[in-house]
Amino acid sequence: MSSSIPNIAIIGAGPGGLTLAAILQRNSIPFTVYDLDASPHGRNQGGTLDLHPQGGQLALRAAGLWDEFVKYARPESDVMKVVTPAGKVLWDGNGPNARVVEAGKEYDHRPEIDREKLKKILLEAVEGSRIKWGKKLLEVKEAGEGSYDLVFGDGETERGFDLVVGADGAWSKVRKVLSDEMPFYSGISGVEFWADNADEKHPFVSEFVGAGSMFSFDEGRAIQAQRLGSGTIRTYGNVRVPENFFKECGIDWEKKDQARNEFVERYFGDCADVLKRLLMESGDDLVLRTLYMLPVGFKWEEKRGVTLLGDAAHLMTPFAGVGVNAAMWDGLDLASGIVESVKGGKPLDVVVKEYETEMFSRGEKFAQKTMRGLKGHFSAHGNGHFVERLKGGE
Ligand SMILES: Cc1cc2nc3c(=O)[nH]c(=O)nc-3n(C[C@H](O)[C@H](O)[C@H](O)COP(=O)(O)OP(=O)(O)OC[C@H]3O[C@@H](n4cnc5c(N)ncnc54)[C@H](O)[C@@H]3O)c2cc1C
Incomplete structure (x- = not known):
């Protein structure tokens, strides 16, 4: 491999890791994704996600997957109903109250997509041989200045990575190299x-x-x-x-x-x-x-050759519905930095640090919003506040 092309490992084939992988692939930059699931269909992928124009949607555009997204997205499900515990309907975006959306602006708000479909379109964008399934990372080992080996649960060790990206979710093993913090x-x-x-x-x-x-x-x-x-x-x-x-x-x-x-x-x-x-x-x-x-505003000291994205970096509860958007935005930003480094000659350490600086700030804002959501959702005035936000166009 040419010295200007780093050897990149992405741990985790969730929405964040696959976004990074899909954009790298589109730019002909090699990488390997490792995931603990035995196969792409290893488990139920969960519910539905709303993709925001600035987060998930932007990332899919950068990955060249917009048309695929439009095939499966459900703008018609971007509809809310709010009911008090006593059964009073405070807000109903269905039926006669449905928001009128101008043609061409269907995706300007927060269209829904099933998590399973999102995974499908991201997986289809990544060459199958670049993803290794059934690879549970146990440990990232330093193997000299800025070089890392990966130890897996199947007893194998893969060696000599210049950049290890922890996209391995809540209980990230990669995070251990950077911090002792646990969720x-x-x-x-x-x-x-x-x-x-x-x-x-x-x-x-x-x-x-x-x-x-x-x-x-x-x-x-x-x-x-x-x-x-x-x-x-x-x-x-x-x-x-x-x-x-x-x-x-x-x-x-x-x-x-x-x-x-x-x-x-x-x-x-x-x-x-x-x-x-x-x-x-x-x-x-x-x-x-x-x-x-994770704590709101969680950060770590930069360390050459290792970084995190998505839930591994800023795990939050689902009470603002932003986690997947944050993960895909991270994937997009980190991929853009790596492309700039490989094609433009900017040192990899510099682009990773730039990515982390932006991501820390963005992750903190998302985490604060989520904390407000958690407090509001579990309070007696939560319905009223939520309806006010809906009336304000949120
Ligand atoms: C109940 C619930 C509802 C949610 N609803 C929403 C919503 O409506 N909108 C929204 O934006 N977000 C929502 N979220 C949050 C969203 O699911 C996450 O923020 C998002 O999945 C994070 O993506 P990720 O790629 O960072 O991590 P993950 O999706 O967690 O993916 C991590 C990947 O890493 C792999 N992995 C883990 N450990 C290892 C290991 N040791 N070795 C190898 N591979 C490993 C896993 O198999 C997985 O494929 C919800 C979360 C929950 C729990």
């Missing part, structure tokens, strides 16, 4: 309830949630439902509880129907019947989520 419990745990093929199998759920998302906030608890392009509606019952809640609450989560009854009755039993019905009728699956975060 801490956000105070919120949630149960995800699924209603598959909602239009046909669960017409009440479908009708009640509408075309996009439904929210109901209250002191210490929040219900959030979202429609996926697949036809499933996922509803989250989130509660402010201690970290070991799922183990210690006395609910047997293996018995899913019984667990759903107990959880809903215990934490949402005094809510309006429509909200309880939404949770109770969404019985096709149940997933437990304990939400962690």
Whole structure:
């Protein structure tokens, strides 16, 4: 390999790592992605994501994936409904109140895309041989000035990387080279309830949630439902509880129907019947989520040849819906720096430092917004404040 082309490892094939990979590939810069999943279809990819013009959308344009995005994006699901715990509808962007969007401006706000589809279009943009699946990184080892070896769970070691990018999410192993900081419990745990093929199998759920998302906030608890392009509606019952809640609450989560009854009755039993019905009728699956975060404004001292992006750098709760946009924006910025270095001769260390400076500031702003979201969503005045923001065009 030419000395001007760095040997790049990207750990993690999530939205952030794949954005970086897709843009590098478009610029003919080699790299290898390592992911612990056994294959691209190793696990359910989760719900729906809204991609902002300045974050995810910009990154997809830079990766040459705009047309693919438009194929799967759902601007029609960029619709909110807000209901108080007592069942009063404070805001409904469905039906006659639907926002009128001028032709050509469908993507100017926050169109939704299923996480699975986003992953598909990013994966299709990256040459298959550049991604190694079933590679769980255990440790990044320094192997001389600015050179690193990667130790994997399968016993193999890959050697001699000039740049290791930790895009390995919340529990990043790459982060350990840069900092001792670990994610801490956000105070919120949630149960995800699924209603598959909602239009046909669960017409009440479908009708009640509408075309996009439904929210109901209250002191210490929040219900959030979202429609996926697949036809499933996922509803989250989130509660402010201690970290070991799922183990210690006395609910047997293996018995899913019984667990759903107990959880809903215990934490949402005094809510309006429509909200309880939404949770109770969404019985096709149940997933437990304990939400962690990194400190707002988390930073590290620069270290030649190692950096982080996405959740590995600024893990936050989902209460502002910005995590994936932040991750893809990071991927875009870092890729632009690497391209500038390889093609324009700017030293790699310099572009990585420039990337980190921008990313720290951007990540902090996103994390602050998320903290405001967390406080608002779990407070008695959360619905009113949220509706004010919607009226203001947010
Ligand atoms: C319930 C929930 C709902 C959310 N909703 C939204 C939303 O609506 N909008 C939004 O913007 N964000 C949302 N987020 C946040 C969003 O999911 C993340 O911010 C985003 O996925 C971060 O992307 P990433 O590429 O940095 O990391 P990840 O998506 O976590 O990807 C990390 C990748 O690294 C791999 N990996 C991990 N460890 C290793 C290892 N040791 N070795 C090799 N590979 C490894 C993993 O397999 C994975 O593929 C939500 C999060 C949660 C939990």
